[in-house]
Amino acid sequence: MSMGARTRINVCFHGIGTPARVLETGEAPYWIDHRTYLDVLDAVAEDPRVRISFDDGNSSDIELGLPGLLERGLTATFFVLAGRLDRPGSLGTSDVQALRQAGMTIGTHGMDHRPWRGLDAGHRRRELEEARQVLARIAGTPVTEAALPLGRYDRELLGHLRALGYTAVHTSDRRWAREGSWLQPRFSVRDGDTAETVRTTMLGRQSPARLAERVLVGTVKRLR
Numbered sequence: 001m002s003m004g005a006r007t008r009i010n011v012c013f014h015g016i017g018t019p020a021r022v023l024e025t026g027e028a029p030y031w032i033d034h035r036t037y038l039d040v041l042d043a044v045a046e047d048p049r050v051r052i053s054f055d056d057g058n059s060s061d062i063e064l065g066l067p068g069l070l071e072r073g074l075t076a077t078f079f080v081l082a083g084r085l086d087r088p089g090s091l092g093t094s095d096v097q098a099l100r101q102a103g104m105t106i107g108t109h110g111m112d113h114r115p116w117r118g119l120d121a122g123h124r125r126r127e128l129e130e131a132r133q134v135l136a137r138i139a140g141t142p143v144t145e146a147a148l149p150l151g152r153y154d155r156e157l158l159g160h161l162r163a164l165g166y167t168a169v170h171t172s173d174r175r176w177a178r179e180g181s182w183l184q185p186r187f188s189v190r191d192g193d194t195a196e197t198v199r200t201t202m203l204g205r206q207s208p209a210r211l212a213e214r215v216l217v218g219t220v221k222r223l224r
């Protein structure tokens with residue numbers, strides 16, 4: 001770890017408000033109500049270390065996520081699922097274009113929201129290459145960043161992502177990141193979080209024990 005590398009705190013949202021589609025197993029805890037979303041945004045808006053992202057391409061990204069950002073002069077990266085575009089409850093093609101026009105960044109979360117570990121060559125092409133191409137075509141700009149579905153990864157997967165030229169890969173490892181690092185751990189905001197829990201668990205100084213634990217998790221994932 002180089003000295004003086006600036007800290008980044010990546011805060012990730014999924015769904016806001018009431019889902020307009022059937023949720024996947026285990027997904028409900030990642031939906032927060034609108035008030036909580038705005039409170040969390042207010043808690044992080046003034047912190048220059050924070051970078052905001054949205055996963056899964058839910059329609060709440062454009063309906064509630066974007067207005068909250070714009071009201072506060074914030075930008076974010078939206079990691080969209082190419083396979084869900086234009087389906088009920090998910091972003092439409094024109095929504096992705098509207099996000100771009102509003103100054104937001106479009107990243108890829110793959111095609112079908114399946115873990116990227118251990119994919120065969122065909123599924124790997126679909127998830128890592130075709131989804132990215134679909135999103136780049138719609139956004140009208142290259143897609144250079146990816147967020148790992150369900151946060152799962154291993155060394156082999158990271159090798160594939162590097163070979164494909166991704167400039168940053170976003171995980172869900174719940175610890176601080178360093179500016180410019182290729183791997184960017186993120187904190188997901190979950191049901192039950194408040195502005196206060198975000199301040200203490202994400203923005204607050206990381207205790208050495210907790211930090212060591214999170215670094216270990218990341219190291220194990222990279223090496224396995």
Ligand SMILES: [Zn+2]
Nearest residue numbers: 055056149150
């Ligand atoms: Zn996801």
